């Protein structure tokens with residue numbers, strides 16, 4: 641009988657289960673009111689007194705082993721249920737972490753900053769809500785000047801006028817008011833125009849303004865800087881400057897780059913000419929320097945302004961400006977590989 645009890649202890653110790661039903665069946669088998677232990681203790685009463693000491697000990701061991709086992713298995717079962725409900729299944733494979741991507745406008749803005757910072761331009765910013773002085777008057781657009789109609793304005797308050805800036809040229813004025821020449825700065829930012837939204841135009845878009853003021857700055861310096869920029873940005877080294885008009889520069893020009901006519905898309909975007917307009921520029925009008933308290937006898941400078949959306953559309957061949965603002969992940973995901 642002693643051997644039998646010892647075998648049973650071995651069975652109990654090696655028993656394993658994660659099923660509630662199996663553990664309960666195990667408990668009933670050993671510890672139940674009609675269980676094995678009950679049976680064995682009954683048998684124990686009939687054995688010879690000389691065997692009782694060892695057998696009694698073995699039976700106690702068996703009972704303890706069985707009840708410890710039941711306790712242990714039930715505990716681990718409970719832990720499992722608990723951790724499942726808090727953490728889910730801890731054994732399942734981890735979910736892959738989705739990498740985000742920068743918005744194409746940020747990518748292009750950062751690239752423009754990088755290109756100009758290599759030649760000593762700092763980055764400056766100004767407010768999106770502007771007063772009339774910084775957006776118009778100081779830039780040589782006095783009240784009732786027809787050129788104000790070139791940019792349809794969102795007004796916030798009238799008399800005195802507070803408005804959403806229509807261009808980043810307003811930052812030029814602020815920067816000149818606060819800094820002495822030499823000045824070399826670019827000002828990226830959001831601008832607002834009361835325009836109908838279409839594939840080519842939006843009422844909110846982004847610009848980068850450039851300003852360079854020093855003694856003896858000439859139109860040749862401007863042209864050279866623009867050439868450097870177009871080479872770095874687009875890998876194109878042919879530009880042309882067409883005479884134009886902006887109230888804040890004199891002379892003023894529009895900058896075209898030679899894009900080429902190799903593909904069907906080239907034909908389409910350049911309207912068959914091979915040339916693409918990318919920005920406005922000119923020599924800062926002496927009136928603007930004076931308005932910002934800079935000595936226009938001593939200093940000259942150039943300025944330029946470009947639309948970030950336009951450049952991004954050219955670089956990535958994006959056909960519709962509205963795609964930038966819809967935040968469709970299928971569009972945004974395509975810029976994952978670009979830094």
Ligand code: DAH
Nearest residue numbers: 807889920921922943944945
């Ligand atoms: N402010 C002009 C616009 O929004 C762009 C521009 C043209 C800026 C010529 C300049 C410049 O600084 O010199 O259309």
